Amino acid sequence: MSQDRPHVGLFVTCLVDMMRPSVGFASVKLLEQAGCTVDAPAAQTCCGQPAYNSGDRATTRQIALDMIEAFEPFDYVVAPSGSCAGMLRKHYPGLFEQGSRERERAEAVAAKTYELTSFLTGIMKMKSVDAALDQNATYHDSCSGYRELAIKDQPRKLLKTVKGLTLTEMKDAEICCGFGGTFCVKYPDISNNMVTKKIANIEASGADLLLAGDLGCLMNMAGKLKRQGSKVQVRHVAEVLAGATDMPAIAERDE
Amino acid sequence: MNQTPTSRNFKRNTAGALVNEQLQRALSNVPAGFVDKRARARDKLPEFDALRDQARDIKNHTLAHLDLYYEEYEAKVAASGGHVHWCETADEACKAVVEICKSHSARTVTKGKSMVSEEMNLNAALAEAGVEPVETDLGEYIIQLRGETPSHIIAPAVHLNKDQIEADFRATHTGLPPERNLEEGAALVYEARQILREKFIAADIGITGANMLIAETGTSVIVTNEGNGDLTQSLPKVHIVLATIEKMVPTLEDATTILRLLARSGTGQEFSSYTTFSTGPRREGDPDGPDEYHVVILDNGRTKMLGSDFQEMLRCIRCGACLNHCPVYQAVGGHAYGWVYPGPMGAVLTPSLIGVDEAGHLPNASTFCGRCEEVCPMRIPLPRMMRNWREREFERHLSPATVRSGLSLWAFFAKRPRLYRLATGFAARFLHLWCGGDGKLETLRFAGGWTKHRDFPSPEGRTFMAQWKNRNG
Numbered sequence: 237m238s239q240d241r242p243h244v245g246l247f248v249t250c251l252v253d254m255m256r257p258s259v260g261f262a263s264v265k266l267l268e269q270a271g272c273t274v275d276a277p278a279a280q281t282c283c284g285q286p287a288y289n290s291g292d293r294a295t296t297r298q299i300a301l302d303m304i305e306a307f308e309p310f311d312y313v314v315a316p317s318g319s320c321a322g323m324l325r326k327h328y329p330g331l332f333e334q335g336s337r338e339r340e341r342a343e344a345v346a347a348k349t350y351e352l353t354s355f356l357t358g359i360m361k362m363k364s365v366d367a368a369l370d371q372n373a374t375y376h377d378s379c380s381g382y383r384e385l386a387i388k389d390q391p392r393k394l395l396k397t398v399k400g401l402t403l404t405e406m407k408d409a410e411i412c413c414g415f416g417g418t419f420c421v422k423y424p425d426i427s428n429n430m431v432t433k434k435i436a437n438i439e440a441s442g443a444d445l446l447l448a449g450d451l452g453c454l455m456n457m458a459g460k461l462k463r464q465g466s467k468v469q470v471r472h473v474a475e476v477l478a479g480a481t482d483m484p485a486i487a488e489r490d491e
Numbered sequence: 492m493n494q495t496p497t498s499r500n501f502k503r504n505t506a507g508a509l510v511n512e513q514l515q516r517a518l519s520n521v522p523a524g525f526v527d528k529r530a531r532a533r534d535k536l537p538e539f540d541a542l543r544d545q546a547r548d549i550k551n552h553t554l555a556h557l558d559l560y561y562e563e564y565e566a567k568v569a570a571s572g573g574h575v576h577w578c579e580t581a582d583e584a585c586k587a588v589v590e591i592c593k594s595h596s597a598r599t600v601t602k603g604k605s606m607v608s609e610e611m612n613l614n615a616a617l618a619e620a621g622v623e624p625v626e627t628d629l630g631e632y633i634i635q636l637r638g639e640t641p642s643h644i645i646a647p648a649v650h651l652n653k654d655q656i657e658a659d660f661r662a663t664h665t666g667l668p669p670e671r672n673l674e675e676g677a678a679l680v681y682e683a684r685q686i687l688r689e690k691f692i693a694a695d696i697g698i699t700g701a702n703m704l705i706a707e708t709g710t711s712v713i714v715t716n717e718g719n720g721d722l723t724q725s726l727p728k729v730h731i732v733l734a735t736i737e738k739m740v741p742t743l744e745d746a747t748t749i750l751r752l753l754a755r756s757g758t759g760q761e762f763s764s765y766t767t768f769s770t771g772p773r774r775e776g777d778p779d780g781p782d783e784y785h786v787v788i789l790d791n792g793r794t795k796m797l798g799s800d801f802q803e804m805l806r807c808i809r810c811g812a813c814l815n816h817c818p819v820y821q822a823v824g825g826h827a828y829g830w831v832y833p834g835p836m837g838a839v840l841t842p843s844l845i846g847v848d849e850a851g852h853l854p855n856a857s858t859f860c861g862r863c864e865e866v867c868p869m870r871i872p873l874p875r876m877m878r879n880w881r882e883r884e885f886e887r888h889l890s891p892a893t894v895r896s897g898l899s900l901w902a903f904f905a906k907r908p909r910l911y912r913l914a915t916g917f918a919a920r921f922l923h924l925w926c927g928g929d930g931k932l933e934t935l936r937f938a939g940g941w942t943k944h945r946d947f948p949s950p951e952g953r954t955f956m957a958q959w960k961n962r963n964g
Binding site: 250252254257258261279284290291292293298302379380408411412414418419427428433455456459462489 | 953
């Protein structure tokens with residue numbers, strides 16, 4: 237590790253890169269506050285889940301190899317997404333044959349890949365953040381983060397140190413919001429049933445801010461909340477932890 | 492004859508299910524009825540997860556030595572005076588059952604709950620042979636009155652509400668006083684019980700399923716909550732057990748390990764009300780029991796799953812936990828899946844049994860939320876196997892052309908970071924401008940599935956990577 241400051245490769249994820257770069261910059265700020273040196277390698281594109289979950293293993297393998305190469309030089313790989321971090325950590329190795337060189341490389345990258353809040357609390361031992369926000373938030377546990385990477389307490393631990401922020405749990409926080417990547421466009425009506433139930437639980441919690449660690453789920457829930465005319469704001473957890481809440485919330489009008 | 496599938500029409504089936512108010516009302520009871528109860532049962536048993544590991548290992552071992560255990564099982568059944576009938580197809584299995592019925596000139600048979608019977612479409616085969624099948628499980632009895640198939644593997648009538656059942660009873664049980672009160676569930680149960688009592692006594696043959704077959708003793712096991720299975724199998728002169736090849740466990744000890752998981756996972760009970768072990772026909776000196784004991788063991792494509800990506804599916808003990816916890820099942824119910832087995836276990840098993848061409852939608856209609864695997868008592872990697880089916884479809888070019896071309900366009904860019912930067916940079920800016928500071932779009936031509944139900948959030952404008960490059964040179 238270089239001069240005690242771990243060198244972190246930020247896997248910004250395709251959605252954050254294109255839709256909400258401020259989540260990426262909030263992640264960089266948090267990682268630097270935690271004592272890391274951060275770089276975002278230019279060769280990164282996407283973790284490959286669209287191909288992987290559509291059954292296109294050959295394309296997934298090619299993309300995975302590119303990502304592995306891009307992130308091999310770093311001490312850690314950190315993504316502001318449980319889904320994409322889960323893809324690298326839990327699924328990349330299985331793409332390659334046991335005993336192959338590729339498998340070895342995939343396993344090495346998998347072992348050093350983390351979702352943002354679990355990296356901050358688990359590896360960097362971050363106990364608190366320097367942020368303030370006077371809102372009542374509820375947290376949605378995205379499926380991959382929760383079930384593949386056991387992310388549950390990590391974001392909440394840090395959120396509890398945000399000055400002025402109240403954290404109110406919603407019912408069924410761990411149940412899928414209906415996003416599911418291409419699922420939400422392939423089966424829009426089933427997805428709608430799921431997100432409608434999720435939105436009802438969010439509204440019933442009384443919170444005025446919805447947080448989660450995955451932008452796909454957030455866009456899905458924000459899109460539904462706004463379509464229903466809800467006043468609940470939606471943000472990625474990194475924005476709140478980094479005190480970077482000057483941007484309009486997701487799907488909110490410019491001020 | 493296999494039950495005729497409508498899985499190909501999954502989208503049409505789900506569209507109907509999602510706007511069916513009765514169905515949605517019935518499905519809204521699933522979380523409190525099953526999910527919460529299972530969670531409480533699990534919490535009360537500290538070794539629950541350790542039992543899951545044991546049960547998984549028992550089944551893995553059994554599947555690896557299935558031939559040996561069936562040799563032992565068949566010998567034990569024969570020694571106790573029973574008969575085993577091996578059937579490769581549903582047709583053969585129906586024929587075997589009908590033959591037994593004919594040899595006894597049977598006019599009515601009572602039936603305990605059996606999903607294998609559904610898979611074989613046995614009731615149709617019996618009716619064709621002039622034998623009246625009478626379902627004795629309350630849920631099965633109700634759907635038989637309605638001419639429906641089960642919508643759940645352990646709660647066949649879970650798609651119905653009490654008022655619908657009351658109306659069915661009033662319409663069918665015409666000999667009873669019309670002013671009787673059927674508002675309470677208990678009154679419905681009592682009425683069905685009265686009617687079924689006569690059927691139990693009149694039946695020539697009793698047919699049950701099997702939750703397990705035990706090799707060391709040649710025993711079949713059933714669990715029920717109504718005791719209907721016991722009356723079905725012990726009152727008539729002939730007991731026929733319907734099973735499929737994956738029901739085997741080596742020992743009584745193994746069976747009890749799995750029983751400790753089965754009811755807890757399915758209904759949240761510590762144990763079902765009745766657990767019955769049957770070994771052969773009535774012995775001399777036994778106070779009751781059938782004179783003949785037959786076991787019909789159906790393959791129907793399962794041996795092909797051995798040694799394939801889908802072998803682990805054969806660990807399934809049909810507890811229904813994956814259905815109960817699946818947000819897709821909770822949204823559309825069981826009938827939409829279009830064949831015998833719905834929910835996540837059906838999404839994996841159905842393509843194995845009736846082909847992925849017919850059932851291709853099922854493994855695709857999942858967000859991979861992973862809740863099924865999280866609760867599966869047998870630790871079956873259901874999402875992984877759904878993905879395996881998607882891979883088969885992709886390899887065989889069965890996935891829709893729009894999906895394939897969209898995917899290959901995306902992959903072209905994803906494999907070329909520089910072009911990818913240009914394309915995403917353009918798209919982000921274009922969409923941002925299009926939103927015109929409104930933060931969202933209400934319609935988006937290439938994402939109609941998205942904007943049909945929700946707004947599309949605006950991108951911020953410039954991509955992260957473009958800004959990062961500027962900032963860091």
